[in-house]
Amino acid sequence: MNGISFEVPKNVAQAKELQEELRKELEFCTYDGDWRYICGVDVAYSKGSRVGVAAAMVLGSNLAIEDNSVAMMDVNFPYVPGYLSFREIPVILEALKGLEVEPDIFIVDGQGLAHPRGIGLGCHLGLILGKPTLGVAKSLLVGEFEEPEFVYGDWRPLLYKGNTVGRVVRTRDWAKPVFVSPGHLIDQEGAYNVVMNTLHRYRLPEPTRLAHLLAERTKRESRKKKK
């Protein structure tokens, strides 16, 4: 069950056209939550954002690490809000090639549906992989919401242009909420459940949190090795 291939847009205008086209392919279905391996992805940057370091962390249902992989490569596309996927997907795909275990579902560090054109990094990656994917962002890109209660697990719908595009979730007492939205082959309730089931004692779910640490550590080690 493979997905589409990654196309490289020449500029932001082309990227926008591509997103509007890909948006039609997204499928938000109910998710049974029945995964064996879940993969978190994150990208760190060095050399003034010229080089990207992607990390993929695969966890089992007990949240124990089952596999991981990293990749580093020059990043071409600039960071433009709303077009993050064109900047991060190439190096992410490279990292995923190094996995020996095949994940059932993916969590991305960024938005899914909660995006200006309804196709954030989580959605785009999901289409390419052809697997359930969701986004968990640390800050808002688009939408409006009411403050969730300051209690673990509480949430409020994230509204954008009259539609609910995700959930603003309090993943820890008193901590800033995170923005959860479906990417592909999953719905809002499913995405919320996956996040709640992969939280440990931190604000971010373990797959993404550990992928972030791995990417940071890899970057740190490689910059000292080169100089």
Add this chain to the structure above:
DNA sequence: GCGACAG
């Protein structure tokens, strides 16, 4: 024209 703006 003025702000907002994932990582």
Add this chain to the structure above:
DNA sequence: ATCTTGTCGC
């Protein structure tokens, strides 16, 4: 996101 040491607090 990145550049960066120590420091306050659970």
